[in-house]
Amino acid sequence: MKICISVGQGGHLDQSLQIKQAFKGHEKFFVTAFSKITSSLKNDEDVYFVREHFGQNSSSNIIKTFLLILYQIYTIPHSIYILLKMNPDVIICNGGPASLTLTYLGKILGINIIYLESLTRIDDISLRAKLIYPISDLFLVQWKSLEKKYEKAKYWGKVI
Amino acid sequence: MIFVTVGGSSSGFSRLIKKMDDITESIENEVVMQIGKTDYKPENSKFFDYVSKEEIEKYYRKANIIVGHAGIGTIISSYKYKTQIIIVPRRKEYDEHFDDHQMEIAKRLEEEGIGIVIYDVDDLESAIKSVKGSKINSLDREKSLVKNLKKYLDKLEEK
Numbered sequence: 001m002k003i004c005i006s007v008g009q010g011g012h013l014d015q016s017l018q019i020k021q022a023f024k025g026h027e028k029f030f031v032t033a034f035s036k037i038t039s040s041l042k043n044d045e046d047v048y049f050v051r052e053h054f055g056q057n058s059s060s061n062i063i064k065t066f067l068l069i070l071y072q073i074y075t076i077p078h079s080i081y082i083l084l085k086m087n088p089d090v091i092i093c094n095g096g097p098a099s100l101t102l103t104y105l106g107k108i109l110g111i112n113i114i115y116l117e118s119l120t121r122i123d124d125i126s127l128r129a130k131l132i133y134p135i136s137d138l139f140l141v142q143w144k145s146l147e148k149k150y151e152k153a154k155y156w157g158k159v160i
Numbered sequence: 161m162i163f164v165t166v167g168g169s170s171s172g173f174s175r176l177i178k179k180m181d182d183i184t185e186s187i188e189n190e191v192v193m194q195i196g197k198t199d200y201k202p203e204n205s206k207f208f209d210y211v212s213k214e215e216i217e218k219y220y221r222k223a224n225i226i227v228g229h230a231g232i233g234t235i236i237s238s239y240k241y242k243t244q245i246i247i248v249p250r251r252k253e254y255d256e257h258f259d260d261h262q263m264e265i266a267k268r269l270e271e272e273g274i275g276i277v278i279y280d281v282d283d284l285e286s287a288i289k290s291v292k293g294s295k296i297n298s299l300d301r302e303k304s305l306v307k308n309l310k311k312y313l314d315k316l317e318e319k
Binding site: 001003009010011012013014015018019021022023024025026035036037038039040041043089090112114118119120121122123138140142156157158159160 | 167168169209210211212213214215216231232233234235236237239261262264265268274299301302303304305306307308309310312313314316317
């Protein structure tokens with residue numbers, strides 16, 4: 001089976017690598033943002049780099065939302081290319097630059113969608129998680145309280 | 161060696177880096193800092209902005225104390241090498257992060273005994289001096305997550 005791991009460049013990447021053992025016996029590839037941090041990842045793994053978000057640090061919520069939507073549109077052709085070329089059976093999403101387009105396009109293509117919410121989300125899930133929640137086949141959280149709050153969510157443990 | 165790290169964040173963390181620089185000379189230990197986008201540049205120790213994952217692992221491996229922001233990557237890496245960690249959460253009010261979730265996560269991890277948490281950088285020097293730099297026990301809590309996820313994936317393949 002082929003697994004696509006969509007992941008951010010910082011702590012999210014460490015969280016995904018921490019559970020690498022779960023992917024043993026399956027073929028896997030990463031989709032992440034290119035940075036100094038992720039540059040060495042391609043020595044050991046199959047990696048596709050997508051341009052990082054823009055406007056993340058903008059103080060205005062309206063501008064931030066606008067740039068986020070613009071960014072998602074921008075990632076569509078690249079995501080289609082990756083999914084058609086690699087043809088994965090499962091997408092495991094722990095954030096990452098193209099996570100929204102990858103999961104939504106993946107769903108259309110009949111790919112199983114797994115979302116792993118970050119350990120940093122304690123009281124509520126992120127906006128991205130809320131958007132992916134309805135289309136996810138498996139939705140994992142890392143705090144018990146979130147399992148109660150979201151019907152579909154499952155708590156199977158923490159990355160640390 | 162004390163390794164100070166502010167992680168892959170795109171915001172600086174001058175409050176921590178400047179304080180560490182101020183106290184470096186009174187600490188009897190080499191200090192190396194990964195400062196990310198921090199404007200303040202240390203004068204008393206070696207520093208760099210970002211390096212590859214492969215490269216940063218070398219510092220984690222070599223350090224006997226880690227001083228880091230409350231990022232999960234930083235905490236995971238400290239545990240990987242069983243190194244004591246002093247956590248300084250980033251604060252929204254100082255523009256160190258877009259929200260205060262590092263405060264929240266630091267509090268919860270402190271309750272679980274994962275590390276020493278410093279909220280006021282004036283407490284950093286005494287915290288560093290109180291830590292002996294001995295190895296810590298790994299938590300191994302990822303094992304149940306790995307086991308269940310593996311089971312799910314293997315079952316999916318059978319279909």
